[in-house]
Amino acid sequence: MEFDALMLSRIQFAFTIAFHIIFPAFTIGLASWLAALEFNWLRTGNPLYRNLFRFWVKVFAVSFGLGVVSGIVMSYQFGTNWSRYSEFTGNVLGPVIAYEVITAFFLEAAFLGIMLFGWEKVGDRLHFFATCMVALGTLISAFWILSANSWMQTPDGFAIENGKAVPVDWFKVVFNPSFPLRYAHMVMGCYLTTAFAVAGMSAWMLLRHPHDAPAAKLAGSRRSMSMALWFATIFVPVQIVIGDLHGLGVLKYQPTKLAAIEGNWDRMANMPLRLFALPDEVAETNHYEIAIPKIGSWVLTHAFDGVVPGLKEVPPDERPPVWPVFFSFRIMVGIGFAMLGIGLWSLYLRWKGTLFTNRLFLTAAMIMTPSGFGAVLFGWFTAEIGRQPYVVYGHLRTADAVSPIAAGAVTASLLIFIVVYAFVFGFGSYYLAKLLRRGPDPVEDIRGDDLGKKPKRPFSVPDEAIEGRPGHRALPAR
Secondary structure, three states: OOOOHHHHHHHHHHHHHHHHHHHHHHHHHHHHHHHHHHHHHHHHOHHHHHHHHHHHHHHHHHHHHHHHHHHHHHHHHHHOHHHHHHHHHHHHHHHHHHHHHHHHHHHHHHHHHHHHOOOHHHHHHHHHHHHHHHHHHHHHHHHHHHHHHHHHHOOEEEEOOOOEEEEHHHHHHHHHHHHHHHHHHHHEEEEEEHHHHHHHHHHHHHHHHOOOOOOHHHHHHHHHHHHHHHHHHHHHHHHHHHHHHHHHHHHOHHHHHHHHHHHOOOOOOOOOEEEEEEEEOOOOEEEEEEEEEEEHHHHHHOOOEEEEHHHHOOOHHOOHHHHHHHHHHHHHHHHHHHHHHHHHHHHHHOOOOOOOOOHHHHHHHHOOOHHHHHHHHHHHHHHHHHHOOEEOOOOEEEEEEEOOHHHHHHHHHHHHHHHHHHHHHHHHHHHHHHHHOOOOHHHOOOOOHHHHOOOOOOOOOOOOOOOHHHOOOOOOOO
């Protein structure tokens, strides 16, 4: 492996996007989670939902800010490290990214301040509208970003003139063949990321307190965990179905990527389902293969005798790296079935009445906190590495998209990014940990005349020892 400008630019982009994607994956789902909490508050008047909103909106604000910072850094690389890519795709993807800014970013910017700071000024219903607009903005942002990325996977609606892509049919550009299912798959992945993060964080809060602690102390964590697990239990199977349909699209439009995902070297019918193997790209075979006969063809084509393409059908320089694609996909699928197991286990414990007291389950749910982030990351690795050696599939090679830049300059910027990201995200993670350690306030700690008011410092984290501070007056018992 030669660490030239191309390889270093790829490493730098992978590093920045891996950091960036975890925050939109969380905030897209968290924005809708906040809307659901506020809707329940307006519907029932139960202060528990208001309390949960006030807690999770702080987590959203920090995560949203970190996502914006990392996204800006990432976007600049298109001009610095990938100028030839920008030159080739600018006429097509430039307007698409501009639509994201005009429709989504402005919408989020207009209503984010109201959602974070304006509850005591605009009233409950208008504040709920602002929360919904922020949630809608995150979905619109994902729409345009996934449209642009899907166009790079399955480009359509364009012509090449003077070495540049020129739009011919904007509808086909935006709604390219892989976009609808990739968008559905990504949004559902974001929602499940949030669901398991909320459930896991809530399980951690419950584990920190004895199960016989005062009900008011545990009510917020229990309600958050219950709602998150209901969502996960219902929609993990839906995500599996969407993923299956998306796989059919990959088979149709990106057969070489599918062959790499399956570690399939020869075109064949009755392909086995490979659970494990060590692909050998030199010998063009797999070692130590563990497979179930014929099931692979059925999974991929919905027919036991379905024909699956092989990597040998294209020259070696047209193939993606097999190892990272093969294993990233299996890690993603493994996480998905672990999520399914947690959902089914939670149903059983609900039936037994021990969902919040079974410490083994609470520990498992806590361990699954980052599972959604892992699934998103490894799914992204599968999609992006599987597209290689092209950055625009079938039209622009990654090697032809890099800027004429010195390797030393890329190395210096990569090292700076590592240091800055370590500081910024380390501080952000520390602050989030403080928020989570505090947890939602007990319902009994909200005064009746405070239910319609926001705190003056909505991101402040009260000290754990606040009750011992001079001048503190305990709230009257209810």
